[in-house]
Amino acid sequence: MKILFAAAGFLAISAATAFSADLPVKTYTKAPVPIAFASWTGFYVGVNAGYSTQSNHVSLGGDPDTVVFLNDPTRTFGAFPFDTTTSGFLGGGQIGANYQVSPLWVLGIEADIQGGNVRARYSNISAVPVIDSGRPPPATFTTDNEYEKKLIYLGTVRGRVGWLVAPNLLLYATGGLAYGQVDTSAATNIFVTNSRFRDRSSINTGTNSETRVGWTAGLGGEWRFAGNWSVKGEYLYYDLGTTNVNAYFQGPLFGNPPIYTTFSSRMDGHIARVGLNYSFYSPAVVAKY
Numbered sequence: 647m648k649i650l651f652a653a654a655g656f657l658a659i660s661a662a663t664a665f666s667a668d669l670p671v672k673t674y675t676k677a678p679v680p681i682a683f684a685s686w687t688g689f690y691v692g693v694n695a696g697y698s699t700q701s702n703h704v705s706l707g708g709d710p711d712t713v714v715f716l717n718d719p720t721r722t723f724g725a726f727p728f729d730t731t732t733s734g735f736l737g738g739g740q741i742g743a744n745y746q747v748s749p750l751w752v753l754g755i756e757a758d759i760q761g762g763n764v765r766a767r768y769s770n771i772s773a774v775p776v777i778d779s780g781r782p783p784p785a786t787f788t789t790d791n792e793y794e795k796k797l798i799y800l801g802t803v804r805g806r807v808g809w810l811v812a813p814n815l816l817l818y819a820t821g822g823l824a825y826g827q828v829d830t831s832a833a834t835n836i837f838v839t840n841s842r843f844r845d846r847s848s849i850n851t852g853t854n855s856e857t858r859v860g861w862t863a864g865l866g867g868e869w870r871f872a873g874n875w876s877v878k879g880e881y882l883y884y885d886l887g888t889t890n891v892n893a894y895f896q897g898p899l900f901g902n903p904p905i906y907t908t909f910s911s912r913m914d915g916h917i918a919r920v921g922l923n924y925s926f927y928s929p930a931v932v933a934k935y
Contacts, residue, residue, distance in 0.1 A: 696919020699733040734764035752808040759801035768793040798827040814870040821863035830891040852893035860886040885914040
């Protein structure tokens, strides 16, 4: 009997083993581990400083009587088109917000305002022989010209689109609205010498101050170097349009109403600057794949 039970048990185990060998085999793998990255999402405030420069061409127009008197359509009273350079330092602050949409992309908006000493100055002395077609004899105009253009302050409101080349290094393009106060002034002291108007002089002066609105665009990079602190480098081009100032001639040489010269130039420039930001970041983001 014992031999029969042992034989039956052996047969049962063999059958179970054979049956299990025919069943499909299940393979178990670990679930993917979510990837965590340091978030750029949040608000920030900061300061900036930089330098602005732009080469300008100042064109001239004015009262048609000016051209008639000089008998030369390319000239006005002692004032000629000229080139000058707008340059100087700017400094101010910014506030903004970022939203990290993925491990590689960051969207943001930033507003900043800065003031400084960005200006263009032009000064020269010239002697111009001209012919008064209606009233000879010929005359010589000796002029002392001065022109100044100043950017009192500049502000921008810009969007930013950034790409994370490393978790703590953001490269971005930016663009949007620009606005600023522009002051211009012009003065020309004219001395006329001939047999009729010997050593007679007149001065034309004019000033203008206005707030102008335009656009700006540029590129930059920002590096998170310690906790909530980051440093950035940025290039911006801004364009506030054309500025004009009318310089009116007054004095015994000219009648009433006085004639004038219009000085026109664009108020635009290039800015290279650095900045320091403190950010109120959101906690680290976990990306699920």
